[in-house]
Amino acid sequence: MIKQITVIGVGLMGTQIAIAAVNHGYKVICYDVNFESLKRAKSYCNSWYQKQCLYGPLPIEEFLQRKQNLSFSDNLESSIKDSDLIIEAVSDTLSAKKDVLRKIDNHIPTHCIIASNSSYIVSSLFCNVVKDPSKVINMHFFNPVLKMDVVEVVKGPHVSDETFNTILHFVRSINKTPIIVEQEIYGSIVNRIFRAITREACYLTDIGIASPQEIDKAVKGALGHPMGPFETLDLTGIDLEYQVYMENFKSTGNVEDLPASCISFLYEKGWYGHKSGKGFYDYNQKE
Ligand SMILES: NC(=O)c1ccc[n+]([C@@H]2O[C@H](COP(=O)([O-])OP(=O)(O)OC[C@H]3O[C@@H](n4cnc5c(N)ncnc54)[C@H](O)[C@@H]3O)[C@@H](O)[C@H]2O)c1
Incomplete structure (x- = not known):
């Protein structure tokens, strides 16, 4: 007990x-x-x-x-x-x-x-x-x-x-x-699904299709998610996201497993999201 x-x-x-x-x-x-x-x-x-x-x-x-x-x-x-x-x-x-x-x-x-x-x-x-x-x-x-x-x-x-x-x-x-x-799998259920969404969201931002803010608006407004993928990344921590991608890349050696450019950029700047006051969004300017 x-x-x-x-x-x-x-x-x-x-x-x-x-x-x-x-x-x-x-x-x-x-x-x-x-x-x-x-x-x-x-x-x-x-x-x-x-x-x-x-x-x-x-x-x-x-x-x-x-x-x-x-x-x-x-x-x-x-x-x-x-x-x-x-x-x-x-x-x-x-x-x-x-x-x-x-x-x-x-x-x-x-x-x-x-x-x-x-x-x-x-x-x-x-x-x-x-x-x-x-x-x-x-x-x-x-x-x-x-x-x-x-x-x-x-x-x-x-x-x-x-x-x-x-x-x-x-x-x-x-x-x-x-x-x-029921069985072990890398990322279990929720993070595998979240990752599929964030991978696509980061790709769309990296190639200039839309800004993180527009993508969050689209995902919330059209898919009914309570938070957009970039808002969620800011909440969970850009440092964690970067670390997880790098750890996976170390074991697979597959360049497709490297973090997206927008994640690496924020990580290198030390902009980890909520915890550092800035990430995809700037929390010092929000009320
Ligand atoms: N951030 C999220 O949203 C989230 C969500 C679900 C699960 N997780 C998981 O939770 C775990 C922690 O994530 P986090 O975001 O809280 O990380 P964090 O970086 O905020 O905290 C990690 C803590 O562990 C401490 N630490 C590191 N090595 C240690 C050691 N050898 N002994 C004792 N303390 C040690 C660090 O000092 C730090 O305080 C990770 O495995 C992560 O995958 C994170």
């Missing part, structure tokens, strides 16, 4: 996942290798809870209880030693995933499940670095975690029924709907 959770990597996703779990009664420890990320995550959580308490529905007693159940640490071993579930949300490279799993394997309880939030990397590629791969699984949240209802749960060939069912139960316990992915 899951009671205590450690989130490893509290950037954009890890921080929100931690709040989602605390909100449903779990004790959560946030760990990050980067002190600045830890500081940012703490401040994000504090202000999120304060807003819920001041302007939202959260009674003060509940606010204090939730704050007590959420802690931050820069000590890996003590963060994971009593965990029933580790949620890994570090950068999306195979080497980072393997590195984390290697480091934690000797310090977690034997029953502990390790769930990866990777958008693209299937867990059979890194589960073998731990003693019990049957406890390693992909559990993929969507951004913004506190608003999105669904979570993909992947039945990798190494995943035991017990692990799979425990994770399904966990996802439901935090009031989300699991999407069961």
Whole structure:
């Protein structure tokens, strides 16, 4: 039974996942290798809870209880030693995933499940670095975690029924709907579909057919999507998108897997979207 959770990597996703779990009664420890990320995550959580308490529905007693159940640490071993579930949300490279799993394997309880939030990397590629791969699984949240209802749960060939069912139960316990992915595939369901759309959208922009703004308008207005592909890329992070393409290119060597020119351009400028104030859109000028 899951009671205590450690989130490893509290950037954009890890921080929100931690709040989602605390909100449903779990004790959560946030760990990050980067002190600045830890500081940012703490401040994000504090202000999120304060807003819920001041302007939202959260009674003060509940606010204090939730704050007590959420802690931050820069000590890996003590963060994971009593965990029933580790949620890994570090950068999306195979080497980072393997590195984390290697480091934690000797310090977690034997029953502990390790769930990866990777958008693209299937867990059979890194589960073998731990003693019990049957406890390693992909559990993929969507951004913004506190608003999105669904979570993909992947039945990798190494995943035991017990692990799979425990994770399904966990996802439901935090009031989300699991999407069961019967077999591993790069990008699972949602990101494969999103990628097909963004690849075409970037191609149309790169060859000068229409600006990102016009394409977003078209996709929202004619296809009924709540956000355009470029707005979504700004939200998820241009750096992540670039990294994912490069990681895939490294394994295939196929030039068609390189990031689109418009993505590379923004990446090289350091314009990562919302997180840096500018991406396809300029958020410093928006209200
Ligand atoms: N950005 C999205 O919209 C989104 C959506 C769904 C899933 N994901 C997945 O979630 C994961 C994290 O993405 P993100 O956008 O939150 O990234 P991010 O860059 O915002 O955060 C990653 C965090 O991991 C930390 N980190 C890196 N190596 C570490 C290590 N060895 N130990 C501990 N911490 C480490 C970094 O310091 C950083 O704080 C990725 O696997 C990504 O594919 C992202």
